[in-house]
Amino acid sequence: xxxxxxxxxxxxxxxxxxxxxxxxxxxxxxxxxxxxxxxxxxxxxxxxxxxxxxxxxxxxxxxxxxxxxxxxxxxxxxxxxxxxxxxxxxxxxxxxxxxxxxxxxxxxxxxxxxxx
Amino acid sequence: xxxxxxxxxxxxxxxxxxxxxxxxxxxxxxxxxxxxxxxxxxxxxxxxxxxxxxxxxxxxxxxxxxxxxxxxxxxxxxxxxxxxxxxxxxxxxxxxxxxxxxxxxxxxxxxxxxx
Numbered sequence: 001x002x003x004x005x006x007x008x009x010x011x012x013x014x015x016x017x018x019x020x021x022x023x024x025x026x027x028x029x030x031x032x033x034x035x036x037x038x039x040x041x042x043x044x045x046x047x048x049x050x051x052x053x054x055x056x057x058x059x060x061x062x063x064x065x066x067x068x069x070x071x072x073x074x075x076x077x078x079x080x081x082x083x084x085x086x087x088x089x090x091x092x093x094x095x096x097x098x099x100x101x102x103x104x105x106x107x108x109x110x111x112x113x114x115x116x
Numbered sequence: 117x118x119x120x121x122x123x124x125x126x127x128x129x130x131x132x133x134x135x136x137x138x139x140x141x142x143x144x145x146x147x148x149x150x151x152x153x154x155x156x157x158x159x160x161x162x163x164x165x166x167x168x169x170x171x172x173x174x175x176x177x178x179x180x181x182x183x184x185x186x187x188x189x190x191x192x193x194x195x196x197x198x199x200x201x202x203x204x205x206x207x208x209x210x211x212x213x214x215x216x217x218x219x220x221x222x223x224x225x226x227x228x229x230x231x
Contacts, residue, residue: 032216043120043207043222044159051217090158094216097172101214104149106158 002027002095006107013081014115021076021110023091033074034092034104035065044090050074061085081114088112118142120223122208128229134196137226140189141210148185149220150193151207159207165191166214195228203230 004025013019025031032051036044048059050067057065067074076089088109094102121140129135141148146167151159162181164172167188176183180199185191195202205225211218 034219036222041224041227043122043224044209044220046219046221049217049219092158094218099171101164101166101171102216102218103161103164103172104220106160108158109156 002093003105004033004091004093004107006091006110008110010111010113012113012115015083016080019078019081019085019112019114021089021112022073023075023107024071024073025093026072027093027095031074032094033065033067035059035063035076036090036092038088038090038109047076083114083116086112086114120208120210120221122223122226124226125224126227128231129198130231131200132197134194135198135228136192136194137206139191139193139208139223141208142221145210145212145221146188147211147214147218148191149209150183150191151209153205153207153225162193164214171214198228198230200230203228
């Protein structure tokens with residue numbers, strides 16, 4: 001089955017330190033991968049997407065995604081974490097559905113906690 | 117540009133009662149999604165619309181859940197009767213199309229509590 005996996009339920013990092021939120025994927029063909037962030041009592045907000053090209057994709061709020069085809073991963077990174085980055089982060093991929101369309105499939109999420 | 121609008125934001129009902137959620141997508145977005153999100157989990161797709169047509173409703177519990185998107189714009193998701201296990205956040209999202217690279221935009225969600 002085509003899917004994404006987020007191996008860590010929670011990531012803790014000190015403010016100012018670099019952060020990494022991991023995501024691995026299992027898809028056929030070219031992977032099209034998305035990252036979303038969810039703050040408490042809010043909907044998901046789009047951060048970035050990897051389509052093709054450079055292995056480093058820039059997104060919103062200073063986040064980037066590092067794509068690695070050999071490791072089938074697309075980790076979310078940020079050079080210097082802020083307390084305000086504390087939130088729930090979701091990796092997603094669109095999997096083929098009937099009629100040539102694609103259904104978004106989400107990982108279970110990783111809670112990022114940035115300590116002052 | 118207005119984002120995806122959902123109402124109500126919160127709803128508390130007793131089991132066996134009916135409940136309805138409303139969603140207005142971003143203008144011009146043809147594809148609309150309803151998701152269920154349990155605490156600490158990722159969104160799970162319930163139903164997907166392309167304009168007014170439901171193109172994927174395989175995960176919708178049809179014995180109690182129903183949805184409609186009349187005129188291909190706003191949409192309503194209904195539960196009747198609600199059960200305790202339906203307590204969750206119901207998210208609506210829209211995208212310009214249903215292609216592989218289309219970005220989804222989410223509303224704030226409706227938090228349902230069934231007592």
